[in-house]
Amino acid sequence: MPSPKAKNPVRSGGSPVLGSSNGRYEFMSLTKPLNRSSPPHLHQRQGSDPTTARLRASESPTRRRGSSSSTGSGSGQGLSEEDGIRLNPSFIRVALSSLLAIDLWMSKRLGVCACEDSSWGSVRPLMKLIEISGHGIPWLAGTAYCLYKSDSATGQEVMLNLFMGLLLDLVLVGIVKAVVRRRRPTHNRMDMFATFSVDRYSFPSGHATRAAMCGRFLLAHLVLAAPLRVLVLLWAALVGLSRVLLGRHNVTDVMFGFWMGYCQYNLVEMLWLSPQTLQGLLGQLA
Numbered sequence: 001m002p003s004p005k006a007k008n009p010v011r012s013g014g015s016p017v018l019g020s021s022n023g024r025y026e027f028m029s030l031t032k033p034l035n036r037s038s039p040p041h042l043h044q045r046q047g048s049d050p051t052t053a054r055l056r057a058s059e060s061p062t063r064r065r066g067s068s069s070s071t072g073s074g075s076g077q078g079l080s081e082e083d084g085i086r087l088n089p090s091f092i093r094v095a096l097s098s099l100l101a102i103d104l105w106m107s108k109r110l111g112v113c114a115c116e117d118s119s120w121g122s123v124r125p126l127m128k129l130i131e132i133s134g135h136g137i138p139w140l141a142g143t144a145y146c147l148y149k150s151d152s153a154t155g156q157e158v159m160l161n162l163f164m165g166l167l168l169d170l171v172l173v174g175i176v177k178a179v180v181r182r183r184r185p186t187h188n189r190m191d192m193f194a195t196f197s198v199d200r201y202s203f204p205s206g207h208a209t210r211a212a213m214c215g216r217f218l219l220a221h222l223v224l225a226a227p228l229r230v231l232v233l234l235w236a237a238l239v240g241l242s243r244v245l246l247g248r249h250n251v252t253d254v255m256f257g258f259w260m261g262y263c264q265y266n267l268v269e270m271l272w273l274s275p276q277t278l279q280g281l282l283g284q285l286a
Contacts, residue, residue: 099252107185107250114187114247127242132193134207134239139214140166157275158221165217165268169210172264173257177201188247205249208257209264211236216265 112120113127132138143166147159182203184190192199199206215236219229240258243249249257 103250103252104185107244107247108187110244110251111185111187111247113242113245114185114189120245124246127246128193130235130238130242131207131246131248133235134211134242135193136166136170136206136210137194139210153275157273160275161268161272162214162217162221164271164273165213165264166210168268168271169206169213169261169264172260173204173206173209174198176204176260177206182253185247185250192248202249203253203256204260205240205243205253205257207243208240208249208254209261211239212258212261213264213268214261216262217268220265 112118113124115121116124118124140163143159143163147156147163150156150159177198178201180203181201184200184202190200215232218224218232224232240254243254244251
């Protein structure tokens with residue numbers, strides 16, 4: 001019986017002959033490195049195999065990319081974070097620009113009393129009367145008169161703090177207007193009552209801040225019947241609405257003014273002055 005070693009000869013190194021007719025050994029020759037003593041036709045076959053060449057060509061860039069990505073992973077993360085930081089301001093800028101465009105469009109559409117020949121021009125005198133009712137000068141003069149005529153200590157205390165709140169409102173609104181410097185709407189007519197230098201700017205609406213602060217103050221410190229309380233709220237809302245209908249302010253000016261006046265009342269409560277405290281402060285100054 002012939003020996004199996006004769007059919008499958010083995011070289012001295014212990015590896016099978018790669019040129020055997022057995023398909024298994026031929027398959028292994030593609031995965032294992034060839035010895036220098038291998039037959040020349042095997043070297044030629046492996047080198048000329050197009051499939052193997054394509055595999056090698058596609059494998060090397062992948063390895064290089066993998067090694068480069070592993071070494072530069074920290075810098076890649078930094079770049080992605082920088083890209084995110086760059087995207088956020090652009091998104092915020094686009095959102096603000098869109099809101100500004102909507103604000104200007106709404107303000108122009110609602111300015112129906114800006115001129116006498118507007119669609120609601122006949123209502124303009126009434127809107128101007130409401131405008132004067134929310135002006136700072138009538139409120140300061142009326143509060144000072146009530147403070148002078150008040151006989152009770154409680155009434156003097158309430159009128160004193162209301163007067164201080166009105167002064168605080170003028171200062172804060174003037175500072176914000178001077179910082180923001182937003183121009184009034186183009187369809188506005190500069191025929192307002194008793195204007196000052198900062199009144200050429202529109203953000204925020206001083207009438208809206210004053211209406212919100214005085215409305216909260218009156219509802220909190222005066223004993224009013226239910227109909228009068230409703231009238232106070234209605235007056236504050238009409239003052240803010242008149243600013244847009246007359247074309248004095250944009251919608252966002254009035255909305256921010258209402259919020260600012262609401263917060264100003266909280267500040268007045270924090271800085272509340274009693275007559276005794278005021279006398280003590282005046283005594284220290286004297």
